[in-house]
Amino acid sequence: MFAAFNFQQMISAFIVLFAVIDIIGSIPIIINLKERGKVVKASQATLISFALLLGFFYAGDMLLKLFHVDIESFAVAGAVIIFLMSLEMLLDVEIFKNQGPIKEATLVPLVFPLVAGAGAFTTLLSLRAEYAPVNILIALTLNMGWVYFVVRMTGWVERALGKGGIYLIRKFFGIILLAISVKLFMTNITLLIAGIGT
Helix, strand or coil: CHHHCCHHHHHHHHHHHHHHHCCCCCHHHHHHHHHCCCCCCHHHHHHHHHHHHHHHHHHHHHHHHHCCCCHHHHHHHHHHHHHHHHHHHHHCCCCCCCCCCCCCCHHHHHHHHHHCCHHHHHHHHHHHCCCCHHHHHHHHHHHHHHHHHHHHCHHHHHHHHHHHHHHHHHHHHHHHHHHHHHHHHHHHHHHHHHHHHC
8 A cells, every 4th residue: 555655746735635625714704603602623623524524535435436437527526616715715706605505613614615515525535546545544644633733723823923924824735726727727638538549
């Protein structure tokens, strides 16, 4: 398993997941939940998110086969989702609206959809089309460690970065995400076209 470890792939996967999960951008939401008296448990939120993402990472392929969808097609669809998420970050618009009926805090909205949302699920399977699983799993584990730290130290992180710092980080990763979505789209659309030709 570790024979397939590639530091560059791991860093790339980490950056993509970091930008998609965007726990830094969720700090104002977490603070707002705490101010409204909602209990936000960092360890519980992190473990449940990690379990959901791992489950989807391994079972996602079976789900795709069930619906007769190949990984390249899913990766192209994922690239479109990541592209739209990058536009949200860059243009300060809300494309994906959370209109679910459940109003609790640790599970909803923190675990789903903020951490383990549709974007993270799609991204995990899209990354599988390009990177070795071990690199994605290490990147995911590191991201979950970061999520735990940020949720636990929300107030401190906000004071350290300031509103301007959080804004700049969001914009920077919006550009990174945009570039990655284009690369993911082009790589997999080329594979699909090549597959049609054969």
